[in-house]
Amino acid sequence: MFSRTRIIATITAATVIASLGAASAQAATSSPSPKATAKVAAGLPKLPTAPVVRIGFFANVTHAPALVAQQLRLFENQLGKQGTQVQYAVFNAGPAEVEALKGGAIDVAYIGPNPAITGYTTTGGTLLRIVSGVTSGGAEFVTKPSINTVADLKGKTFATPQLGNTQDVALRAYLKSKGYTTTPTGGGDVTVVPTDNATTLALFKKGQIDGAWLPQPWATRLLQAGAKVFLNEKSLWPNGQFTTTDLVATQTFLKQYPGTVRTIVQANNSAIQYIAKNVTASEALVQQQIAKWTGQALPQSVIDGSWADLQFTWNPLAQTLATSADNAAAAGLLQLGPNKLQGIYDLRLLNSTLIAAKDKPVSANGLGSDGLAKKA
Secondary structure (H helix, E strand, O other), X not given: OOOOOOOOOOOXXXXXXXXXXXXXXXXXXXXXXXXXXXXXXXXXXXXXXXXXXEEEEEOOHHHHHHHHHHHOOHHHHHHXXXXXXXXXXXXXXXXHHHHHHHOOOOOEEEEOHHHHHHHHHOOOOOOEEEEEEEEEEOEEEEEOOOOOOHHHHOOOEEEEOOOOOHXXXXXXXXXXXXXXXXXXXXXXXXXXXXXXXXXXXXXXXXXXXXXXXXXXXXXXXXXXXXXXXXXXXXXXXXXXXXXXXXXXXXXXXXXXOHHXXXXXXXXXXXXXXXXXXXXXXXXXXXXXXXXXXXXXXXXXXXXXXXXXXXXXXXXXXXXXXXXXXXXXXHOOOXXXXXXXXXXXXXXXXHHHHHHHOOOOOXXXXXXXXXXXXXXX
């Protein structure tokens, strides 16, 4: 069962602004200082900007910086000063978002690492570049309470959001490390069924699946439906950090309109800073955006449980991306060429904004450009 992607027709900035309501206007009064943002921009060279930019994202807590930036109108305010109109498209899973990038339906996207890797490798490195980090953590393997050991996994059925997405790859890699086989078509010692997240919740409640490897808030929603945490993915990574969401731009758009991409990166940075200083307010903003795009807010207990498992950071944690790619290749979902992921990052715009703001720049870990001087 494959995820049904829901792409909302492009919405003009004016429409988005009109729909935010009084709550958004009140929240915007505590947004990052426009003067501070302008000061950073003033210290950077002027670059070409686009008349329109189309931004893809998920209405999900793992994409909280995108949702906060929307609700505080950071994209509209900062891009509007450059004469750029903002349009949005919402997705349920990364592989479909990659197809939208390939088809020219969107220019910039908040996306999971494995779909970004797939989009890069399947186009010979021509489709996209990762231009910033967004989120670390926030994924769990949750199961029926009767599943207590690795041996109990054999013969069971587990869901993931979509074939080849970040959690799908993580589950298959974990099962392989424990000696189990899986196939993209649902065969092997353990059955993996890529399924829309909302459907996964319904199937679990009906007892038709044994659990799932999911991003937040869906992992928490299954926990509240009677599941238990079999494994928190952060336990598999050094320092408990691994990239969950990145910000990418198509190479065509990046080359033609680097000024617009830089401004989006700055807005993303501002949203991350706002979240760090205003946790409760940020949760409320994310709730409002989730309700706007999906028609229904999440229970506060779900937001609280999800938030505790996430870290928002512009550092793309490039060292974890190579591991994710190797896991996808080992699961038979990806073919890596001789250069593997060399060139997938272009962090020069990000680092220029960080340096101008006197923040520490981040590394591409040898997988692309970061603008940092090489040590002798």
